Amino acid sequence: MILRECFHYWLHRYGELFLVGEQTYRGLFFQPPAGLLRWRFSPDELGELPRPLWAVAVAPTTNLPSNTILLWRNVSYRILWQLAFRLNDVPVYRLLLLEPVV
DSSP states (O other): OHHHHHHHHHHHHHOEEEEETTEEEEEEEEOOOHHHHHHHSOHHHHHHSOSOOEEEEEOTTOOOOTTOEEEETTEEEEEEEEEEEEETTEEEEEEEEEEEOO
């Protein structure tokens, strides 16, 4: 599938490394769009979320459960939730929403 191959190319070319324990992963980090946050959280929940929030796109085979702590740019983040994106039942990538650990 061309879309999946393109994602893997972007991931390996532009992805940043992050750690979960001793395991290294690669992901494309970005600020989550407001529409995604409003889709997932109520207005009250949005107001209570710590900032800054980050989203990271990872390989579809990366399966990190919620509340997993990861280290990116020497800062610890917790996975709030994850969402798998598929195209015709073929997994393309997985999206993780991250909150800073305070």
